[in-house]
Amino acid sequence: MTDTPAPRPAETVAEAEDALLSRWPETRLEPSLDRIRAFTELLGDPQRSFRVIHLTGTNGKTSTSRMIDTLLRALDLRTGRFTSPHVERMSERISVDGEPLSDEEFVRAFNDVAPYTHLVDAEQDHPLSFFETVVGMAYAAFADAPVDVAVVEVGMGGSWDATNVADADVAVVLPVAIDHAKYLGESVTDIAREKAGIIKSGSIAVLAQQEPAVAALLLERVAEVGATAAREGVEFGVVSRLPAVGGQVVSLQGLRARYDEVFLPLHGAHQAQNAAVALAAVEAFAGDQPLGEDVVRAAFAEVTSPGRLxxxxxxxxxxxxxxxxxxxxxxxxxxxxxxxxxxxxxxxxxxxxxxxxxxxxxxxxxxxxxxxxxxxxxxxxxxxxxxxxxxxxxxxxxxxxxxxxxxxxxxxxxxxxxxxxxxxxxxxxxxxxxxxxxxxxxxxxxxxxxxx
Known part of the structure; x- marks a missing residue:
């Protein structure tokens, strides 16, 4: 291994973004966790210092992540949230306490991990990608905060996604359909098999409604690793919904209780289903007791999801x-x-x-x-x-x-x-x-x- 000079610290967001964007784009996938594991190990395995709710699926991940984050904060937990891609600013991908990192915080998060990126690059067959580097930044920032729980959305797939170096307490699988077929597989079951990789031993798998073949595959994974399943339409779901000014009013059957007259300021049946999944995920995470009805109503009333209707x-x-x-x-x-x-x-x-x-x-x-x-x-x-x-x-x-x-x-x-x-x-x-x-x-x- 040759000596490689440490990269110069970034002084501005633009410099940090330029350095990140000079790496492999997130659309380029080499199916291995070797680089991210080496990276997080050098960082002290920050992903082991907090509990994790991990989300995969084809659509709805970011909206559901934001709902879960809002519910957790209503329970007085300090949260980190990692989502992708960003809508306007790269710093949106990493949030603490519901707020994206400020410019200063984003630069600090980049500079905290940058000295280690060249060490991984020198040791691995391929350099760290943009996405792997940002995942390392997020996990290190969450550990530094520190947060009680991180809500983590995969970038693509599941098994080989860089976020999957974390072992989640709750693994959420939103509806699976065909997307990223070049990387994940041509059939919906191939894609589901890849996404099922976030379900780990001892975790609770919160499963949105799926095509029958996908549902069967996910339940096989649950049994194989010794997880527990909670299924939309069986253990939890949307009882009723009524469109309203600025959103909709929903009744949700959770894992622990039913919650009626919940205003959700987002439009569409799919967002009501996302809300049911988010509620079940937080109930599964929080334990055996129901969440307070007032807490649930207040949290959902605050939910936003930029760029989603x-x-x-x-x-x-x-x-x-x-x-x-x-x-x-x-x-x-x-x-x-x-x-x-x-x-x-x-x-x-x-x-x-x-x-x-x-x-x-x-x-x-x-x-x-x-x-x-x-x-x-x-x-x-x-x-x-x-x-x-x-x-x-x-x-x-x-x-x-x-x-x-x-x-x-x-x-x-x-x-x-x-x-x-x-x-x-x-x-x-x-x-x-x-x-x-x-x-x-x-x-x-x-x-x-x-x-x-």
Whole structure:
């Protein structure tokens, strides 16, 4: 091993982000925990200094993580939360006590682990990736805080995900569908097998409703490792839900008690199901006693989930939703029909080139009067004109407009929404949905916050 000079400490967030982004991107996966294990060992295995609730699944992880975090803090526990990807700022990925790290804290977290990254790089066949480094930062920051419990969302998959060096008390598996097929497998059972890897011996596995084959596979894993299962629709679930102004009112059957008249300021049946999963996860973590009804109501009333059917502007209404695969787009379409009465609804869609964009467009076709196809600023973005060809196949030529600039696409969609009469709808009732990618939504959120 040759001597490698220690990296210069970052002085700004931009410097820390540049150093992180110079590493393998999080979309590049080499299935091994060797690097992250070597890294966390050098850091003193910080992930062993707090309890963990670990989440996997295809969609809903970030919303559910935020609900779990809010419930735990309502129980006077100090929390860390690790989620990915970020919507606007990289520091959103690491939160303590419900708040993302400040710029100063993010730089400190990076500098705390940076001296060890080159040691791992020198010893391993492949250097630490961006994602592995950020996971190390998060676990070290949580140990330093210190937190009582970390709510940790996988980046991709489960077994080989860098977050899986932590052994969770509670392993949450949200609905599994096909996504990241290149890395995780072509069938839903292949993907579920990879995601099941977060279920460890002695843990409680909180399982959202799944396709029968997936449910069977997850229960096999539970039995194999000696875990305990809690299943949506059997041990817990949504009893009832009613759309309401600003969200919905739900009754939830938890593992320990039933909680009625709970206001959830998020839209859609999928968010009610996420709430049931979050409640069961916290009940499983907290022990045998029910959570107080007032505590549950107060916690859920405070939940936010940026970029998930988030209304960011009025006149016309602009809604952001990070759906980026057919399963997510289907839930978004159902929630729009369930909770809103937009006429017309104009879509602004920008996708990544490795996603099932045709499936996303097909799921949105029934709720969008017109679609403005665009692209975000990342190299992985599908060019707008290429996406337009697929959109024309789904929507027809007359319902598709191309605007490569995201800002121009939003302006065009807002104009179409306001001029609803021109496409057969009443003036003033229109709205815009920006969707297709977390990055597209994040960039739109930044644009609209600056300009609104």
């Amino acid at each position: 988030e209304v960011v502007r009025r006149s016309p209404t602009i809604v952001l939703d990070a759906a980026h695969n057919p399963h997510g787009a289907r839930a978004t379409a159902a929630a729009l029909e369930d909770s809103f009465a937009f006429e017309p609804l104009i879509g602004v869609v920008g996708v990544m080139n490795d996603k099932d964009y045709e499936g996303v467009l097909a799921e949105l076709e029934s709720v969008l009067a017109h679609v403005v196809v665009t692209q975000n600023s990342t190299p992985r973005a599908m060019p707008a004109r290429e996406l337009a060809r697929a959109a024309v196949e789904v929507f027809g030529q007359d319902r598709v407009t191309v605007e490569p600039s995201l800002a121009d696409a939003i302006d065009k969609a807002a104009t179409l929404a306001e001029e609803g009469e021109a496409i057969g709808s009443s003036i003033g009732a229109g709205a815009v949905l920006v969707t297709g990618s977390v990055v597209t939504v994040g960039e739109a959120r930044s644009l609209l916050k600056v300009r609104s």
